[in-house]
Amino acid sequence: MDSNQCYTRLSKNIERNKKMVTTYYQNKKIAITGGLGFLGSNLAIELVRLRAKVTVIDPMIPLYGGNLYNIKEIKDKIDIHYNDIRDEKAMKKLVKGQEVIFHIGNQTSHIDSMTDPLYDVDINCRGNLIFLEACRDVNPDAKIVYAGSRAQYGKVESIPVSEEAPIHPVDIYGANKHVGELYHQIYHKVYGLRTTTLRLTNTYGPRHQMKHSKYGIQNWIIRLALDNEEIPIYGDGSQLRDYNYVDDVTDAFLRVGCQQETDGETYNLGSGEPVSFREMVECVAKIAGSGKIVFLPWPAERKRIEIGHYIADYQKIQNKIGWNPCVHFEDGLKRTIAYYREHRNYYW
């Protein structure tokens, strides 16, 4: 599929989405945990455009993705609360009265989950339960969309990976993201909470943190290229990955958030065009016109949690609610690089 076809399909999707989503989100009260971070802020901007009443919740933990610059264009149109999902009292206050809650605020570093597993437990186990308990207590009718991860699958046995594939995470992050999903399922089954999980693959685009390489590797590569630094490829870089542009992902959240038939379900997201790590790096360097690719041996702490190929089977969400990824990898990279060229001072 070439770029024109992609945009045609994108337009069609946006059209279809508009009908469904616009009528739904207009004047609706919507909360986003992790709302100042990458995915959360992109979602907030789209929701403001759809004229929703948006509350973002983000504790701005240092080195995490929260960045006030992300929401500068909408800052007067949203409520911002600097609270942590582990704060029971704040959660009860903030989830009350919300019609849809996009629950994205979690610890997201694979590496940190291994060096400080108890901290990951504190946010991604204890925090997720505090969040769910608050919803159960003060807002059991809200729709809740939880950001899961392909890390739940770990090293996969075969590709593409459907939602039924075995769950063998290789790091504590993946394990705890998975138990977070199990909590959401249990609160659906036992208490009737309207929870859905989206298992995200690698997502890239504007408004990602660019301070370190602990998560969001493709965004980190963009920084290295724009700074004309060495871009390391560990091993031969042949591992395949599924990269979703952030607009496709926010589209999935919005579609799921307004459709009751997704209650209690789990869906993979994916791109339909797997790219090797090496191709990704080469593409970034080509579009940026800078960066020096170097091949290095795997560092031990990354090698042992490296998962090999990952390609998502996203037929379930495609068939159920007509979601399709629409932004081609190269197009998405162009937009992303253009964004950081313009706004780099606010990111690194």
Added chain:
Amino acid sequence: MDSNQCYTRLSKNIERNKKMVTTYYQNKKIAITGGLGFLGSNLAIELVRLRAKVTVIDPMIPLYGGNLYNIKEIKDKIDIHYNDIRDEKAMKKLVKGQEVIFHIGNQTSHIDSMTDPLYDVDINCRGNLIFLEACRDVNPDAKIVYAGSRAQYGKVESIPVSEEAPIHPVDIYGANKHVGELYHQIYHKVYGLRTTTLRLTNTYGPRHQMKHSKYGIQNWIIRLALDNEEIPIYGDGSQLRDYNYVDDVTDAFLRVGCQQETDGETYNLGSGEPVSFREMVECVAKIAGSGKIVFLPWPAERKRIEIGHYIADYQKIQNKIGWNPCVHFEDGLKRTIAYYREHRNYYW
């Protein structure tokens, strides 16, 4: 298979076990978390018989299974430490130098995991990681056998249930027991810890707590029968269960503990003779000669975490290390009832 055949098979197993297990555990340093509870104390007694050097670790949390009477016959032959798996410093001190660690000390109430999910997370997520971090830090070569649970599967789609069956727990206890298993697998894959998980089905027998019905339902039924109380059956009691006598379960732990080929693996335990809840109750009342069976509607908090039929497929452990359950349900009940008739004052 009648009772005689069962005992013949039991003898053969004990014989085979003796060769393998006796030579292995003799003079070996062995630790048991939750070692004053039901399964832990039965394991400690068997290990003392096999002349192992046993350390039991148990914080004696009120209403949990810890009971000093459980180990009265071996109390001068073992080291007892009243420490919690959440105590990092104590864990490092206690796991050091142990050759096998049977890790059984966890929160075990389904109901409590729903009324106080954060407490379950604190022990079964945070505690399990503190335990594993201690092993990784001071004793990375120890063999670790973790007590998993059939609760990990939740409401099953088909029976019998193999280790490959989907994991859909219906309560926080089941979810956290599962993430506990994932932690053990990750520490095996990433750090080479020699972990194995046994997913236990309902286990009954001497030395179980008899103070409340929050876990170990079949033991609770025995108490009601011995007290000639009403024994409630919720609904029609037709749900099938797999009941293992505790000696069969300790046998599995001992076999797994001494065999390297079980490193990194997960095994179901099961009985091979599923029994309905109603049959179980009737059998208890018949052997006890007392107790009044009454049929009641399901209480809401139990109904919503009730899982229907459960029968384990335990071929994997059978084929891999020759474990077989050997104590028939009726025989096990007779031994259990005889134990509590004699020692009831120490249990309720």
